């Protein structure tokens with residue numbers, strides 16, 4: 001159900017100037033053009049950040065358009081600061097510089113990181129800068145609450161294999177679990193685990209993932225097991241089982257936006273109330289993360305190794321036998337780079353960055369906000385996007401369509417600039433200074449060159 005974050009991704013990765021038609025979209029049947037070769041997680045073509053985490057090689061210009069993915073690293077992430085966090089507009093692919101890359105408004109409160117969703121925003125998402133290729137990951141967290149408000153802790157691969165925990169804010173006693181293979185919707189994959197008061201109480205949510213099974217554990221107790229042997233798809237002749245290197249993603253997002261598919265809204269518990277007590281008290285909806293622990297699988301032979309520097313695919317089928325654990329570099333010199341031209345824009349490359357480069361690079365030209373959120377429909381044919389294979393199995397989806405959260409006049413001010421800010425730091429998360437858009441929407445993408453495409 002990560003597709004539901006599309007409005008966020010579109011707003012940030014795909015922000016257009018008022019004049020530009022918007023970036024090309026991409027899907028399995030429509031790959032990105034040479035000039036903007038990388039297909040982002042949100043189905044839009046570009047360079048720079050588009051080629052980093054989430055870049056789908058199957059939908060990109062060529063298999064090597066995306067930048068190789070940093071290999072798994074054992075680590076316990078204490079979520080008590082944002083020192084190791086970078087906005088996608090700052091991160092160039094060096095995992096030694098950041099543990100987390102994201103969009104939106106994370107903030108530190110009382111020894112944990114809050115992912116916030118101020119009024120009329122599309123929430124916040126964080127992803128690890130390294131990838132897990134099987135292994136265990138555990139999150140100590142508290143969910144958000146309120147109708148239409150969704151909290152998620154998932155593993156998500158660049159080819160859209162996915163293993164999920166999702167929480168809807170109207171049911172604080174259920175952890176919904178789910179998985180997908182290459183984003184193909186399947187309405188029978190979800191399963192619930194009972195949990196006591198996910199909003200008020202810290203719980204440990206864990207995913208144990210091997211080539212043979214997935215186990216979801218809450219507070220150390222197995223709540224659900226899914227075996228690969230149960231997932232054979234006789235039509236495609238393969239296991240419909242997550243099997244490719246995945247980032248850990250943490251998010252809060254508005255399932256209950258009016259523009260979302262009805263199935264999504266229903267699943268999320270209804271239309272979001274931006275004047276709720278929660279908003280009045282804190283200025284935003286939020287979910288809290290105290291610690292994330294990643295343990296790599298560490299086999300001696302693939303699949304599941306982490307011996308090299310990076311993972312990449314050597315075949316478009318993107319199954320676990322096509323993942324290479326190798327030594328290709330992962331770091332771009334600038335936001336003009338791509339997997340096939342990683343040094344572009346470093347000032348030494350002839351014909352490097354020029355003003356006229358066709359860059360949907362990040363960061364880009366100035367501060368013109370988009371007048372719309374492009375690419376509302378899910379480009380991933382057969383993905384769970386619009387059809388909503390979300391936890392609901394009933395049409396949770398991408399929030400297709402543009403995000404009306406921000407009115408056509410551009411969003412920085414009109415999207416929740418009214419929320420409470422400043423105040424009482426001894427009274428819940430309220431009071432942390434924030435200005436909507438300060439970090440998130442500073443990333444505006446220049447598309448002028450795309451008009452030439």
Ligand SMILES: *[C@@H]1O[C@H](CO)[C@@H](O)[C@H](O)[C@H]1NC(C)=O
Pocket residue numbers: 168171174176190191192
């Ligand atoms: C899981 O719980 C939700 C309510 O929170 C319910 O709507 C859904 O049908 C349940 N799913 C399964 C598979 O039991």
Ligand SMILES: *[C@@H]1O[C@H](CO)[C@@H](O)[C@H](O)[C@H]1NC(C)=O
Pocket residue numbers: 184185186233234235236240
């Ligand atoms: C099996 O694979 C086919 C082809 O990819 C796909 O269309 C179908 O939805 C899959 N079936 C299930 C149950 O996942």
Ligand SMILES: *[C@@H]1O[C@H](CO)[C@@H](O)[C@H](O)[C@H]1NC(C)=O
Pocket residue numbers: 211228239241242243302303319320321
């Ligand atoms: C992954 O690879 C292993 C070893 O090559 C194989 O046994 C297993 O079935 C594969 N898993 C999936 C889900 O394809």
Ligand SMILES: *[C@@H]1O[C@H](CO)[C@@H](O)[C@H](O)[C@H]1NC(C)=O
Pocket residue numbers: 423424425426427
């Ligand atoms: C801050 O919160 C505390 C505890 O809830 C309360 O006693 C105090 O009056 C509040 N102060 C302000 C300025 O709101």
